[in-house]
Structures are given as structure tokens and as C-alpha cells.
Amino acid sequence: MSKHQQQPASFLERLIFNNRPAVILLCLLISVFLFFQASQVRPQTSFEKMIPLGHPYIQKMLEHRNDLANLGNTVRISVEAVDGDIFSKEYMETLRLINDEAFYIPGVDRSGLKSLWSPSVRWTEVTEEGFAGGEVIPQTYDGSSESLEELRSNILKSGQIGRLVGNNFKSSIVDLPLLESYADPEDQSKQIPLDYQKFSHELEEKVRDKYQAQNPNVKIHIIGFAKKVGDLIDGLIGVALFFAVAIAITFVLLLWFTHCFKSTLAVVVATLIAVVWQLGLLHTLGFGLDPYSMLVPFLVFAIGISHGVQKINGIAMASGEATDSLSAARMAFRQLFIPGLVALLSDAVGFITLLLIDIGVIRELAIGASMGVAVIILTNLILLPVMISYIGISKKAVQISREDAVKEHPFWRFISNCAHPMVAPISVVVAVIALAGGVWYGQNLKIGDLDQGAPELHPDSRYNLDNDFVIRNYSTSSDVLVIMVKTAPEGCSTYQTLSAMDELMWKMENTDGVQSAISMVTVSRQVIKGMNEGNLKWETLSRNQDMLNNSIARADGLYNGDCSVAPVLVFLTDHKAETLTRAVQVAEDFAKENNKEGLEFILAAGNAGIEAATNEVIAASETTMLIAVYAAVSIMCLLTFRSLAATLCVILPLVLTSVLGNALMAYMGIGVKVATLPVIALGVGIGVDYGIYIYSRLETYLRQGLSLQDAYYETLKSTGKAVLFTGVCLAIGVATWIFSTIKFQADMGLMLTFMFLWNMIGAIWLLPALARFLINPEKLRNKA
Template sequence: MSNHHQDKATFLERLIFNNRPTVILICLLVSIFLFYQALQVRPSTSFEKMIPLKHPFIQKMLEHRNDLANLGNTVRISVEAVDGDIFSKEYMETLRQVHDEVFYIPGVDRSGLKSLWSPSVRWTEVTEEGFAGGEVIPQTYDGSADSLEELRNNVLKSGQIGRLVSNNFKSSIVDVPLLESYPDPNDQGTLLKLDYRQFSHELEEKIRDKYEAQNPNVKVHIVGFAKKVGDLIDGLVMVVAFFGVAFLITLVLLYWFTLCIRSTIAVLSTTLVAVLWQLGLMHTVGFGLDPYSMLVPFLIFAIGISHGVQKINGIALQSGDADNALTAARRTFRQLFLPGMIAILADAVGFITLLVIDIGVIRELAISASIGVLVIVFTNLILLPVAISYTGISKKSIERSKKDAVREHPFWRLLSNFAHPVVAPISVVIALAAFAGGLWYGHNLKIGDLDQGAPELRPDSRYNLDNQFIINNYSTSSDVLVVMVKTAAEGCSIHETMQPIDELMWKMTNTEGVQSAISLVTVSKQMIKGMNEGNLKWETLSRNKDVLNNSIARADGLFNTDCSLAPVLVFLNDHKAETLDRAVGAVQAFAKEHNKDGLEFLLAAGNAGIEAATNEVIAKSELTILVLVYLCVAGMCMLTFRSIAATLCIVLPLVLTSVLGNALMAFLGIGVKVATLPVIALGVGIGVDYGIYIYTRLESFLRAGLPLQEAYYQTLKSTGKAVLFTGLCLAIGVATWIFSAIKFQADMGLMLTFMLLWNMFGALWLLPALARFLIKPEKLAGKVGGSLFAH
């Protein structure tokens, strides 16, 4: 092509480079506004954003939310007596103070707060004169030896052992139900949303730290959704440090790559601008930072650096025969803007497909990340070349590019053998074997959590140690599956309803993974036994309606006000995927057999019910997302290169990486869940960049008439270093997450690092091997038409 034709500018190029001061001024003004917005971003999340609101389980739970007192978002505080047991004056005083302190923490549903000090916690016994009962801690309690002995007897008669009181009498629980929104103490007409981070800090400062320091014989354990989320948000502080480490490493690598401090600063500055724009736009559209969306700034930084490297590499190559920096920048813009746009659109597709998942935090992540990659179009594809057109590139960098363009490169020559007629078939066979092995081992991949406690946190985290304490010392675990038994009004206490509930409880307690089950039937049987002199033969359901009505009078919280809904609480050993599947399957089988007009067994509430619903959404979405990502990426490649063969060369290495990624997750014991599902889409969407940049250059050399292996060698000489560096930068950007205290962030970092590196390797290794079989160089030679990149 003539120099005149090469320098013929497009309309977009003329618009940008003929108005460079205006472009910089607009970017500066936008940056000031969005930087101010970014400063307003705060960590935030909510209970409802982390659950699949449209799932039938969740819809039933929300429909009957007001009837499920204290079975939603709750925190359990276990106060342990390190030496001795709970029946001491000092311990009981500490427990009273903890109860009172929690009562006044904003966001607590005070009407449902329960501990041994609650008036609603009562004991009942059968005497010769009939029933006797009262508060577990009577009004006459004064901490004396006699009072403590009376307390011990009351606890034994209360039925709270294993529930509010540990099996070994060394600890007791304060059960704290929470309100998602609550009246502002300073303005009763305003509702405030529960701030999980602040609530978690108040629990630490006002409860754990205060009372452990006040009484050395007391140790406090806290579990519950709000505490877990609070700990996760606290873990975000470390992420800032990881970002700083990634920035410094990238700075060093960029300078090593460019040998130019000006271009290094330009790439880093424009990429940081992209991150700030993304954060500012997040706040503008009303999003905050949650433990999942914290991944987004890392990805935007990594993606921005990768595109910036391509621009700097192109400008350095063009500077060799360009008159000035402006000409080199314009030529590079003309050459790389379209492939850069296609690569960014592929990145965006990977994020947008996550919108099919009906979980608020994932949808916010998808929207935030999509906004971020679109921002890169302005910062790294437009602002960066404009900035370099002023600053230029160092002579040392230009000289190295000139030398690299003419000298022989042993490393690239070695890699070019991947396109050799003998090596290519071997590569394809190895890839097929790896694909088959990955598919076979990938069958071990599980949906959901595979560990006890909070798998989002490390096994040795304080939260998981507290959770293990609760499991070891109480009969009712923190993993509760709630089955809602729905009847007509006043229908929950009739024999025709209570008998099937009794059968369901028997079925569930004999299901593997279930600790115990309770319902109004549990109370009814105990009361009927009591009304018959405590004779064990009478611990059964009566067919007399009046007897049943009387027997459930003290079943507080186990039926609603009009007796049309009765929850069955099923306590599980853990919330592993297999445990949830067994429990849910058992309930569904029972419901199918016993549901009828006026009697329905509905799933599900409780944290285990929510996790079961989430697992179902993940299981249904996983394949859908993968198919959508590949369809969209393949469609864009097809539209760009107008060749099925080119599309296969780019997409097939990504397929291999996805299969190997699933196998790696199975090997490491990482389940597919809310935290890891996005990685599947992101790895494909971001990984396609390599293939697009490599194939674009390869095709141009094939059109020039070079044989495949030589064309691939020239491709590696011109863009191979940039692709290799891009892969490292992308991987480094997320690899620092592996050291996070938050386990799911570490899992995301590990999986993304693997997928990004393997996608890069696949593009360098498998793409030319596939091209040997799929591309016909002789048909491309001399042709100008074809892909969108052809001149």
C-alpha cells in the first residue's frame, strides 16, 4: 500500500486527532466529576440482593415472611463459660448485660429477641395438681445459691437444652432476629437500611470485645448471615492492599516491556482513570461495593493494561518509519481500534451474560463490569493514543522495536513451530486428550458449598471457628431448612394436618445429614403427655380437636396468628450441596404424596432453604451462561473475520480452557456457586482478546502471501511479546487475590489466573495448530476482502 493510502484517515480518527485538546479537556472534566462520585462509593450489600428472588422457594418464603417469626435473617450469640458452667452469678449477670446491650443495637427485631433472660422463655412441668410453669429466670432471681439451683431446675424443665442452652451447660445463646430496614431513631418517619458492616462492628465492640475483657471467664461466639457478611466486607480492606501490590508489579513489568517511563506512566494513568470512571459510574447508578463486585476494579485495571500494552507496542512499531509521534499514534489507532473494540465487546459479553442469573449481587457485578469495559474504549483506545501523540516514546524503545523488526528471534522462531506440519497434528491430539480428560474429571464438579460453616471464609477464620463451636455444643445447628405447612384458617391444629406433619418429621429425622426436626407437633405431644400424668404412652397426637387446640397453646412461633401456617424446622449437620439435595428431595417426595386441597407442604425458608434455592439457580444457569458466552463470542468473531475457520481457531482454545477449569475446580474441591460462577463467563470473555489480536496479525501476513509458519513467526515478532505480556498482566491483576483472607475471593483469583494464563497459552499454542488444518493460506494470499480488519 502507498503511504498516501495508509495515512488516509477515517472520520473517527480525524474527529479525535484533529481535536486533541478538546478530547483531553472532555476526559479531564468527566474524570473530575466521576472521581468525586467514586469517593462516595461505600461497601454495601443486603440480604435480598444475595438470594434468587424469583425462585419458587424464595417467593414462598417472602410471601409468608410475616408468619415466619425469627426464621429469616438472624444472628446467634453464644456466651461461653470457660471454666465451670452457666449456673454462676457472674455468668448470668454477663448474659443479662449481653441481652440488654444487643436489645439497643439498631436493626435488631426487639420483639423476637430471645435468651434465658427473655420472659417468653418458660418452663413447664406436670404435677399432681396439673400443669405448673413460669419464666426460666423468675422475678425472684437474685443470684444466690438457691436462685441458681432453681434456675438449673427450670432449665432442665424448659426444653431449651440443645437449643438456647448447650448440651454440656457451658454456654447459652442469645437469638437475635434482624430487620432489613428499621425506623430512624432521630426521624421515625424515615426507614434506614441495615448496614451489615456497622452491625458486625457493633457486635464486636459492644459484645465480644467488651464482655470478654470485662469477664475473663467468658468467651463470645457469633454466627449468622449478617455477621458473615460483615466479616466479608471487612476483608475488602485487604483488597486495597492487593490492588497496590498489583499496581507496583505492573509498573515494573510495563517499564521492562517499554523501556520508556513516559509510555509506562501514560498506560498506568489512563488505566487508573478507567477504574475511577467505573467506580464513579457505579455510584451514579446507585450501586455500592459488595464482596463480589470488588473483583471488578481489578478486572478493569487488568483489561485496561492489556489493551494499553497493545497500543504502546503498536506505536513503538510504527514510530520506526513515522515522521513524528502524532503520525505513529494515528496509524496505531487506525490499525488497532477495531480489533480492540471487538475484544472489548467480547469482554462485555462475558459480563452481560451474567444477567441471566437471578441473584442481585451477580447482576450488579455484571452491570458494573460491563460499564467498566465500555469505559476502556474511551480511556485506553482513545485517550491513550492521544496522550502518546503529545509525549511520544523514548528513542531507546523505538530503537529496540526497529532491531526486533529485523533481527532473528530464536524464542519466537521456536514457538512458530506450533504451526509446523509435523508439530500441529501432535498439538491437536494433545489438546483432544486434555479435553477428554477434563470432561471425564469435570464430572466430579459439584454445585454449591462443599465445606461446613461459611465457605466464603477461611476454615480457620473466627467466624468458622465460632460456627464449629455451635455445631459441637448444640443440638440445633445454624443450618435450618424450614418447611411451611399451609392450611385453611384454623386448620393447622386439626389431626388431619398434624398427623402428616408428624410423619414428615419422622421422615426427615431419618434422612442422612439431618440432626433433628421440631414443629408444633413436638410441643403438642409433650403437652398431651403432661396432661396424662407424664405417661410416655400418651406422647402421641390425640384425635380430639379440643385436646389438640389446648396442646399447642405454648407452641410460640410454631404457627401463625390464624393457624393457617405451621413451619417445620429441620436442623441439618451442614449446608453442603449433597446434604441440601437429600433434605430437599425428601421433602419434595413427601409433598408430592401428601399435598391436597387445604394442605400443602411448601419449600422453603431458613438459611438452608435459601442455599438450596441458590444452588438450583446456579445449576440451571451454569450451562446457559456458558452457551450464551460462546454463542456471542463466536458470533462476534464470525462477524469480524467472516470465516468459520477463523472463528473456530479463536474459540476452540477457549473451550479447552473452560473444560480444564472445571476439572481444576473439581480437583481443588471448589464448588460452582455464586462466587465462582462468574469466573466461567469472565474467563471466556476476557480470554478471547488474545486470539483476536493474534489472528488479526496472522491473517494480514497470510494475505501478504507468506506461508503459514512464516506468517505465524512474523505475527509473534510483531504482537507475540504484547500478547505474552498481556497474559501476565491480566493474571497478576487477579493473582494477588489468592492471598485474600476471604476464601471465595481466593478461589476466584485462583480460577481466573488459571483461565487467563491458559487462554493465553492456548492462543499461542493451539491457534496456529488449528490454523494448519482449518485455514487455507493460498485462498487468502493477495485478497483484500474478508475480515473487517482488511484494508
């Protein structure tokens, strides 16, 4: 009889297997409830979940949200005239219709909408009699050639060229500030959160598709956070296809591995039950699926398959000694429950460390992944053995398992040389060289985005092509860094304040990566020039307070109601990490030098300010998170194996994978950001499973008196083949993501494929080499 046959049944084993019908019924009832809950899950996100609410930049932005408009969440619709320019009756009529259509889309802050048709967009000029001005499109406009010439003249005098009107006069913009929630049309007392996917679809259907069809001479470009997120959600619906492909690939490979249709189906069904439970719990707790947490169901599936393979492999081996399927299931449960539980708890603790990152979507991903691991304990460690105890394993599979247990395996015998006294030192040296090379090259890894536009999408995606059009044709890009200037009430118009703002603008405009900057100073200088017959020598700030007060009267939207807060809008060429770092550094240095009582320069708002804050949070959290992940996993291994040497054997291969993963990201031009940071932690959490299963079996054979190499050979024959199969199977499944239309999903697929494979290789190749130096077999035998 084997050691596990001789062990007395634990209370948990008796509780489960003596009450198998109750276990099945309980799981069935839970599945019915959670399946209904899972069916209610919908893709959703919000602007505030995507940003680090605890960062000082974001807190200041939210503090002054009501003082200043358009500091964050806006959408820009650029209407391009394909042939000719905007000065045609047909174009202007189409622009008017788009303006009116966008005005009534739910979620638009209608008071802040701007286009050439907005009454708030005005022109100003200096005449012999003083200032003259009016609406850019006057009430007398009728589409005639005379009206269009007047419109051209008004636009030239409006200061909107490069802002609302393209530099080449071939396009103009409808600017839509958005509300995070809006009143329910049927019940004004209720607030409806903005549905980004629905909003994106309405832009496509009511604006782009409708008006491009009506006027073939018009091409519409749409950019902004809400549009980007809507496109991401649409693209990630394709995750369901990749998930189906992964299930099919896994089923085929698992059937080849087990040689048993019944057990293969049981593993897949138990794992899919875990996925449904995870999604159901997600909805029950009030969460949805956002673009970043959509990978969690696949991770749950991957982890479930990993542990299911170990269970089926263990039951197949036990069937060679047991008299029936129930006995085999109980023996496998007795042997694998503790290693499986430790591995899953290590996964969960590792995922929970993501809560250290102050970004809502990452925290929800951590909660979702942790819940997924928790349900796998019930479905794959408990429900699966109970299912197999009823349906059993095919005779063919049992026969193959018996033959594998006694016959010689040249492949595993060759791999077992990793524990050979001559090979192990070479392996360790190679690992150290790879580690040093990874650390050296990993220094090129950047925080934040490394590409223009939306790096979550491919460069040739419609969104990024639209964004490229706006960058090329306007002086004010979609990447805006807003610096808030705070004074005492009525203090923003003083010469001291305006002079300091003017100096800040000069410094920012002379910073690499900055397109332009505007503020109330821009308006004041223009008005003062106009007050002096348009003489360019007078395009400066006056020290006369009355003149300054008059000059800012037309700076609508560039200061708040009591003139205590005024923004400086800095338009950047892109939001690459280097561009943001340079711009923010210049602004922070200026603030340190010039902040005083009654005058404060506060960073930061605008989408570029949000990106900068996010980059800072990720840079500060990355090291802390990795330390926490490894600390948590190490503690779990220490508590299980009660050996520092055993813990090092499991953890060090993971460290090598993390370092090489960072080097791969640097080589592929993938920055550390909201989309990729969780993968770094998840790779560690998932990878520890391999090491725990291999070491627990290796230790068992060492306690029986086998030499390290012989013990490792026996480990490979049993657990090793399951680890190898799991790593390859999951890598093939996740590799399908590389073909995704969403770039960050393709990046995730590449990283997870690498981590699945390298964690598996590290566990099989490096763990026994480390054991040669760190483990004392004699000491283990004495404890047996």
C-alpha cells in the same frame, strides 16, 4: 510505506486526532466528576441481593415472611463459660448485659429476640394439680445459690437444652432476628437499610470485645448471615492492598517490557482512570460494592492493561516508520482500534450474559464489569493514543522496536513451529486428549458449598471456628431448612395436619445429614404427655380436637395468627451441597405424596432453604450462561472476521480453558456457587482478547502472501510478545490474591491466574495449530 500508512484516515480518527485538546479536556472534566462520585462508593450489600428472588422457594418464603418469624436472616450469639458452667452469678449477669446490649443494636427485630433472659422463654411441668410453668429466669431471681438451682431446674423443664442452652451447660445463646431496614431514630418516616459492615462492627465492639474484657471467664461466639457478610467486607477491604501490589508489579513489568517510563506511566494512568470512571458510574447509578463485585475494579484494570500493552506495542512499532509521535499514534490507532473494539465488545457481551442469573449480586457484577469495559474503549483505545501523541515514546524504546523488527528472534522462531505442518496435528491431538480428560474429571465438579461453615472464609477464620463451636455444642445448628405447612384458617391444629407433620418430621430425622426437627407437633406431644401424668406412653397425638387445641397453646412462634401456616424446622449438620440435596429431595417427595386441598407442604425457608434455592438457580443457569457467553463471543468474532474458520480458531482454545478450569475446581474442592460462577464467565470474556489480537495480525500477514508459519512468526514478533507479556503480568498480579484472608477471594485468584495463563497459552499454542487445518491462505490472499 506500510499498508496502514497507505490507508485513508477514518472519520473517527480525524475526529479524535484533529481535536486532541478537546478530547483531553472532555476526559479531564469527566474524570473530575466521576472521581468525586467514586469517592462516595461504600461497601454495601443486602440479604435480598444475595438470594434468587425469582425462585419458588424464595417467593414462598417472602410471601409468608410476616406469618412466621426467623425464617431467614438471624444472628446467634453464643456466650461460653470458659471455666465451670452457666450456673454462676457472674455468667448470668454477663448474659443479661449482652441480651440488653444486643436488644438496642439498630437492625435487630426486638420483638423476636430470644435468650434465657427473654420473658417469652418459659418452662412447663406436670404436677398433681395440673400444669405449672413460668419464665425460665423468674422475677425473684437474685443470683443466689438457691436462684441458680431454681434456674437449673427451670432450664431442664424448658425444652431449651440443645437450642438456647448448650448440651453440656457451658454456654447459652442470644438469638437475634434482623430487619432488612429499620426506622430512622431521628425521622420515623424514613427507613434505613441494614448496614452489614456497621452491624458486624457493633457486634464486635459492643458485645464480643466489651464483655470478654469485662469477664475473662466468658468467650463469645457469633454466627449468622449478617456476621459472615460483615467479616467478608472487612476482609475485602484488603483488596485495596492487593490492588496496590498488582499496580506496582504491573508497572515494573510494563517498564521492563516497553523500556520507556513515559509510555508505561501513560498506560497505568489511563487504566486507573478507567477504574475510577467505572466506580464513579457505579455510584452514579445507585450501586455500591458488595463482597462479590469488589473484584470488578481489578478486572477493569487487568483488561485495560491488556489493551494498553497492545496500544503501546503498536505505537512503538509504528514509531520506526513514522516521522513523529502523532503519526505513530494515528498509525497504531488505525491498526488496532477495530481489533481492540471487537475484543472489548466481546468482553462486554460476555459479561452481560451474567444477567441471566437471577441473583442480585451477580447481576450487579455483570453491570459493573460491562460499564468497566465500556469506559476502557474511551480511556485505553482513544485517550491513551492521544496522550502518547503528545508525550511520545523514548528514543531507546523506538530503537529497540526497530531492531526487534529486523533481527531474528530464536524464541519466537521456535514458538512459530506451533504452525508447522508436523507439529500442528500433534498439538490438536494433545488438546483433544486434554479436553477429554477435563470433561471426564470435571464431572466431579459440585454445585454449592463443599465445606461446613462459611466456605467464603478460611476454615481457621474466627467465624468458622465460632460456627464449629455451635455445631459441636448444640442440637440445633445454624443450618435450618424450614418447610411451611399451609392449611385453611384454624386448620393447622387438626389431627390430619398434625399427623402429616409428624410423619414428615420422622422422615426428615431419619435422613442423613439431619440433626433434629421441631414443629408444633413437638410441643403438642409433650403437652399431651403432661396432661396424662407425664406417662411416656401418652407422648403422641390425640384424635380429640379439644385436646389438640389445648396442646398447641404453648407452641408460641410455631404457627401464625390464624393457624393457617405452621413451620417444620429441620436442623442440618451442615449446608454442603449433598446434605441440602438429600434433605430437599425427601421434603419434596413427601410434599408430592401428601399435598391435597386444604393441606400443602411448601418449600422452603431458613438459610438452608435459601442455599438450596441458590444451588438450583446456579445449576440451571451454569450451562445456559456458558452457552450464552460463547454464542455472544462467537457472533462478535463472526461479524468481525466474517469467517467461521477464524471464529473457531479464536473460540476453541477458550473452550479448552473452560473445561480445564472446571476440572481444576473439582480437583481443588471448589464448588460452583455465587462467588465462583462469575469467574467462569469472566475468564471467557477476558480470554477472547488474546485470540482476537493474534488472529487479526495473523490474517494481515497471510493476506500479504506469507506462508502460515512465516505469518505466525511475524505475528509473534509484534502482537505475540504483547499477549505473552500481558498473560504473565496479569497472572502474577492476580496470584497475590491467593494469600488473601478471604477464602473465596483466594479461590478467585487461583482460578483467574489459571485462566489468564491458559487463555494466553491457548492463543499462542493452539490457535496456529487450528489455523493449519481451518484457514486457507490462498483464499485470504485473493481477498486482499
